[in-house]
Amino acid sequence: MEHIAVTRTPHLPSLPVDPSVHPAWLPQAAFAPLGSRRVAVAVDDSPVARTVLAEVTAAVAAHGGESVAPGAADVELALRPDAAADPEAFTLTRAAGVVAVTAADARGLLYGLYHLVRLGEEAFTGADGTWTIAPHTPLRMLDHWDNIAVHPVMGQVERGYAGGSIFYDDGAVRADLTRVAQYARLLAASGINRVAINNVNVGPLETRLLDDLLPDVARIAGVFRPYGITTHVSVSWAAPVRLGGLTTSDPFAPEVQEWWARAADRVWAAVPDFGGFVIKADSEGQPGPFAYGRTHADGANMLAAAVAPHGGLIHWRAFVYNHQQDWRDRRTDRAKAAYEHFAPYDGTFADNVIVQIKHGPLDFQVREAMSPAIAAMPGTRVAPEFQVTTEYLGHQKHAVYLGRMWSQLLGFPYWGTGGRTLADVAAGRHPDGDGTRVGGLAAVSNVGDDVFWTGHPLAQANLYAWGRLTWDPSADPVAILDEWIGLTFPDAPAVVRETLHAVLDESWETYEQYTAPLGVCFMVQPGSHYGPSPDGYEYSPWGTYHFADRDGIGVDRTRATGTGFTGQYPAPWCDVYESLETCPDELLLFFHHVPYTHVLHSGKTVVQHVYDTHFEGLERVLESVRRWTETLDAFPADLADRVTERFAEQVRSTTDWRDVINTYFLRHSGVPDAHARQIF
């Protein structure tokens, strides 16, 4: 290995910094503690290593430090080759006034560098000691639902609330990928190491990423590579027909297998460290193996065989259900679909297939039950899927911090309190598994070409928290929030930090308060999924019903009298949810149909709980706005303006939610509010 010192590399890559774009959690000032010291770097010449060097060089140049030889340094960053070590792990040692970060691979060193940045002055002033820090799972992924061609309904970014795409501009991959480079740097500094660059709903143009658009894929991969990020592409099951001119996509047809093998050859020839394919098949109208009488395992394994010679992965999504359901049919329960479609095939998926399962059995609701499918496949690599973009959680117009929600989901003890969690399953530690089946964690990104990246500037916190939680699902989400605040607003007075903390900390719970109550789900406007529409999906083909009548509301999913969904859970949850006595309040209407006058564990009736939470939800938003307004002048004007504009819409929308939901429950139940507040 050749060690390259900073002083010997005059042509380092320049860091992707553009003062016209908000720096998110990597403002120049965040590098001051590191950059003001004497720093020694000893690395090889890999792309990621050069990023480490470039970061250090820029930091010391900006903050008055020095690049020095190892012996004279306050801070040392050095590779320590070790074939057995996790290439993403690093060791931090603080001793005798010197801070040393070592890693077996440049990727580990880059994570170590950003770790120092996150720690700030404390990195250098804390107590002596040694810490080895490794990620929870080697698969920490973000999926982009970005379309190359603007979709007539879904637009440039499906469920995107932050402007256009950083990758694409109305029909073509962008020539200038500067924003992608900036994004890659932000992701590396939060812990993400894989990105799927296009929407799982794959159109004709996007299908060509496997063909004549491959040079564009290679360009994007080249931008991600220096940040330790692997590129994946979403593919269409119909690609052999659309692109290859075949008459079938049957996974058992030799010409189809051959076509995919050649496609994989092409892709890896263009991008030798390519990650693999993500696929949404037989789902919401996308083509899939069902058309040929084949199973999801048949389909996934055929693709897996094509990419296996290259070390590639197949992320096969489990979001499969009947979206042409008849609302009159009470036997069918959409919540049961993923389990029914995938659990029977556990153990039959190839080693390089990852089944990607949404965390809830419906679709990213503010509160829904955990997906039992995630716990049901010990012989399969399972990646729980999350959503950073706020499709059902306010479109990045509402200030909603999701760290606490995700933390709760990641830590859900599928086999009872104290037992293995969702995060354990993702890391291959299913109690009935062999420990090798690592699926990792995946989520849908929330960025766009917006100057603040995320539409609502405070929604940056979600992207940051997602990365940090994939690295360490056990991390305290509130500490992550404060970490994000500290990095993003490094020079702000304490009151700014306190305000942001107060506005965001329990904002998920606040959002739950003013929207659909008690796990009832889907009281949103159909299509857009923004704003209230209590009966919006009640008679639709989407399988999302609550059966409200003048007496009660909720979905009976018990084994005793309902759809039997509770039976998909391992103990104790199959019984906890089955029983009206033990079912948690917040999921009551997800599992049971009850009278409006049913008394919750809280002691309140369902309907009074609805009234109280909806009045309180708006009050909490108004309190956030009050605090925000008081602190406004301490923020940069452009950011302050944007947040203020978003708060105005949030207040309007929250008021609408409060009044529509309260009115709906009052009209149905006839039960007046115990406190005689205004309901319309």
Place this chain on the structure above:
Amino acid sequence: MEHIAVTRTPHLPSLPVDPSVHPAWLPQAAFAPLGSRRVAVAVDDSPVARTVLAEVTAAVAAHGGESVAPGAADVELALRPDAAADPEAFTLTRAAGVVAVTAADARGLLYGLYHLVRLGEEAFTGADGTWTIAPHTPLRMLDHWDNIAVHPVMGQVERGYAGGSIFYDDGAVRADLTRVAQYARLLAASGINRVAINNVNVGPLETRLLDDLLPDVARIAGVFRPYGITTHVSVSWAAPVRLGGLTTSDPFAPEVQEWWARAADRVWAAVPDFGGFVIKADSEGQPGPFAYGRTHADGANMLAAAVAPHGGLIHWRAFVYNHQQDWRDRRTDRAKAAYEHFAPYDGTFADNVIVQIKHGPLDFQVREAMSPAIAAMPGTRVAPEFQVTTEYLGHQKHAVYLGRMWSQLLGFPYWGTGGRTLADVAAGRHPDGDGTRVGGLAAVSNVGDDVFWTGHPLAQANLYAWGRLTWDPSADPVAILDEWIGLTFPDAPAVVRETLHAVLDESWETYEQYTAPLGVCFMVQPGSHYGPSPDGYEYSPWGTYHFADRDGIGVDRTRATGTGFTGQYPAPWCDVYESLETCPDELLLFFHHVPYTHVLHSGKTVVQHVYDTHFEGLERVLESVRRWTETLDAFPADLADRVTERFAEQVRSTTDWRDVINTYFLRHSGVPDAHARQIF
């Protein structure tokens, strides 16, 4: 006047007949009774006269008749100049074995010719006599909501259910206007004499019809002219800004007035017999004079001054209401809007302004009250507006004949039974008017470039009936239906005619049965307006609410306890509607909020009425399908296939309507069906 005999005109225009397009009510066979006879024509050389000659020439050529000199004819068609006569009227004389049609103008002669065609053999075999037949009003108009540029949401034809536009193809006026010529002929044969060729929602491209697209307007006008049809264009209030580069559209600004005057000069220079402008201003987001603090009268009169020197008309739409209403605000009632916005300005509109008012105060519902604004403006030319395209009536997927509905609306006695009607107002015969203020009748067309013109072939009957009713609002709509059947299926056996009659005759009432009940309105899917969504608009900004709760449903529009809308009607209706005792059942929920157990005049409760009509509505549709299926083989295969396909969708949709509405009422009321039928 030079008389041109058939034999002296070898270069007549060819009739626009294309065997690949369905002939609608002008199949070749319909001309057999006329074409098999000896026909003499004596006309001038006007475009319409040449159409008369062309029709006769083609008919005799096809059916073995002869063109002869007047003395030797079985049938004579001749101009009889008379400056005082209605140029569209004609006189039919049957005497001594000769049938003579005379008219003061070629337009009257053309109508007389089509009258003979409609009468068929009976035209020549009936009793002797003389009949002078004139249209009810000289303004019989169809509006097209066709866009030149495909609108991202509304498409090529807004609320169009018959394919693309016959005028435009994705961004441009069609080079080939053959379909327009065919359409013009069909319209002339039904009685229409004015067409507005573009959507009242005017986009940037459509604005250019006043400018660089004027040659296209002239081409279209040239196609309509030989059929006695005058061309109008919809304009944008913002045209002076968009097109003229002005900074204002203020009607009081001299440069705006000047701009419109020059625009009118340009238009009439290109089309000397141009009709005028249609405008939707300050309505659903369209710009208008409100932005400048001016009234609708200010706006309309400014435009009127610009077109007056050319004899032009301004059709100013009264569809003005607050579409950003707060559903919590019970004082505002969208039904009151047209009256409130326009009635105060009665008498102040210029002589060439026609205020175009939808027949109901909401928006073309299957059953709503009459618009009181139509009766409130004796000093104004008022054109009631109808909708031939079935926006809320099944998208031309459901077989719904609207003749009976329109007949009822046209004959509505605004001042009590036996008194003046809506049709009288349209003809200038308002009881408080001076008889000169003729607004005529207008409707939105239902045709597109579909091979059957109207998507559902049986929806042709609506286009035909609309034309016939504008000519004679007192005509029996059932006779018109049979007339359409006879013309369109001239050689069909009696069973075909009986089937079509049975399927269509009471189909409007059937549609009412299975959709929103008792005048409650707007239980449709928002946006598309197809299919049931009982609460779809309940919390929306569109001002269309029914306030259903567990106890009752309906809108209290009384003066005593409601919005006061009933006070906008003249006697006796202001009292008839006010009183729960006298309000007609079919409008009960339009005017009153009542318990589900309220007993109708029919003796049934509201909720049992809902159940019964919804079960019966589907039964009636199934009976229509049964009859249709039995007769299927007697129809041309392509038409039979299309109708059969539509019926399949109608049955699916009707079943959905039945079950959703019944379920909604059952869930809200808790009242079981007296006959224990299945409700979900």
